[in-house]
Amino acid sequence: xxxxxxxxxxxxxxxxxxxxxxxxxxxxxxxxxxxxxxxxxxxxxxxxxxxxxxxxxxxxxxxxxx
Amino acid sequence: xxxxxxxxxxxxxxxxxxxxxxxxxxxxxxxxxxxxxxxxxxxxxxxxxxxxxxxxxxxxxxxxxxxxxxxxxxxxxxxxxxxxxxxxxxxxxxxxxxxxxxxxxxxxxxxxxxxxxxxxxxxxxxxxxxxxxxxxxxxxxxxxxxxxxxxxxxxxxxxxxxxxxxxxxxxxxxxxxxxxxxxxxxxxxxxxxxxxxxxxxxxxxxxxxxxxxxxxxxxxxxxxxxxxxxxxxxxxxxxxxxxxxxxxxxxxxxxxxxxxxxxxxxxxxxxxxxxx
Numbered sequence: 001x002x003x004x005x006x007x008x009x010x011x012x013x014x015x016x017x018x019x020x021x022x023x024x025x026x027x028x029x030x031x032x033x034x035x036x037x038x039x040x041x042x043x044x045x046x047x048x049x050x051x052x053x054x055x056x057x058x059x060x061x062x063x064x065x066x
Numbered sequence: 067x068x069x070x071x072x073x074x075x076x077x078x079x080x081x082x083x084x085x086x087x088x089x090x091x092x093x094x095x096x097x098x099x100x101x102x103x104x105x106x107x108x109x110x111x112x113x114x115x116x117x118x119x120x121x122x123x124x125x126x127x128x129x130x131x132x133x134x135x136x137x138x139x140x141x142x143x144x145x146x147x148x149x150x151x152x153x154x155x156x157x158x159x160x161x162x163x164x165x166x167x168x169x170x171x172x173x174x175x176x177x178x179x180x181x182x183x184x185x186x187x188x189x190x191x192x193x194x195x196x197x198x199x200x201x202x203x204x205x206x207x208x209x210x211x212x213x214x215x216x217x218x219x220x221x222x223x224x225x226x227x228x229x230x231x232x233x234x235x236x237x238x239x240x241x242x243x244x245x246x247x248x249x250x251x252x253x254x255x256x257x258x259x260x261x262x263x264x265x266x267x268x269x270x271x272x273x274x275x276x277x278x279x280x281x282x283x284x285x286x287x288x289x290x291x292x293x294x295x296x297x298x299x300x301x302x303x304x305x306x307x308x309x310x311x312x313x314x315x316x317x318x319x320x321x322x323x324x325x326x327x328x329x330x331x332x333x334x335x336x337x338x339x340x341x342x
Contacts, residue, residue, distance in 0.1 A: 013079050017086030022281030053242060056090025057080060
């Protein structure tokens with residue numbers, strides 16, 4: 001069975017720089033109108049962890065759902 | 067994956083760095099490297115100077131100390147001499163380390179004191195308002211060079227190598243896993259270890275030089291980078307404007323200053339019939 005992942009976003013820490021949006025291979029993330037990160041296609045996430053690795057604000061975490 | 071948040075003062079977040087600044091990403095890599103080396107919070111000191119890089123000590127939960135501009139290495143030297151059993155890390159910027167503290171860098175490298183220095187090279191004096199630094203590429207626009215800079219930057223890794231640094235490496239924020247690995251090696255290395263990390267400053271460098279978003283700046287780093295192995299077969303003309311990444315120097319033939327000093331103290335005390 002395919003693994004599923006949950007993305008935890010700390011909105012107060014996010015500054016909307018868009019690095020995670022650029023690096024996401026599945027286009028899961030977008031910057032919303034309020035200038036903060038929003039998870040628009042959570043079901044597409046493959047759990048590569050690029051967003052968590054590269055976020056300068058420690059604002060996103062990837063968790064594997066068991 | 068290491069839980070980076072365990073080593074962060076979460077009440078200090080969101081930090082003051084601009085959106086897209088590389089410092090946060092490097093802080094994450096540093097924390098993962100420290101965790102991988104098994105250093106504890108109580109036995110690790112993080113010393114910083116002034117500038118954007120100085121904010122590392124605000125968010126990272128170790129023994130931290132913010133010092134005078136360019137003098138982080140001098141304070142770290144004193145710290146290491148007083149507490150040789152502790153692991154001392156220094157986070158510093160290009161203006162702080164290579165500009166204002168240039169002479170301290172030369173002599174700390176020459177003495178080969180067991181410090182791990184991470185120099186975040188964002189190619190500008192970011193916090194003070196975008197003045198050009200000795201690392202600003204030629205030609206670029208800066209707040210003190212409205213038309214263009216007219217001086218060439220220098221290669222700080224070559225300087226540390228010539229001064230006698232025993233571990234010298236370079237990486238970028240794009241190659242963040244390599245950065246983590248190099249910092250790990252630097253912490254494990256006995257002697258003066260220097261890691262230069264090329265970072266992006268979207269606010270004061272990128273915007274003035276029309277380099278696009280933070281993501282575009284990271285992609286530019288990817289384009290410009292060549293590994294040490296690739297660089298071996300390239301001519302100096304081909305290497306013009308390239309960033310050579312990887313381990314540049316790793317030598318073990320020199321004893322660290324603090325070890326030699328402790329030996330000397332033991333010898334002197336033995337003469338008097340005392341012990342350390």
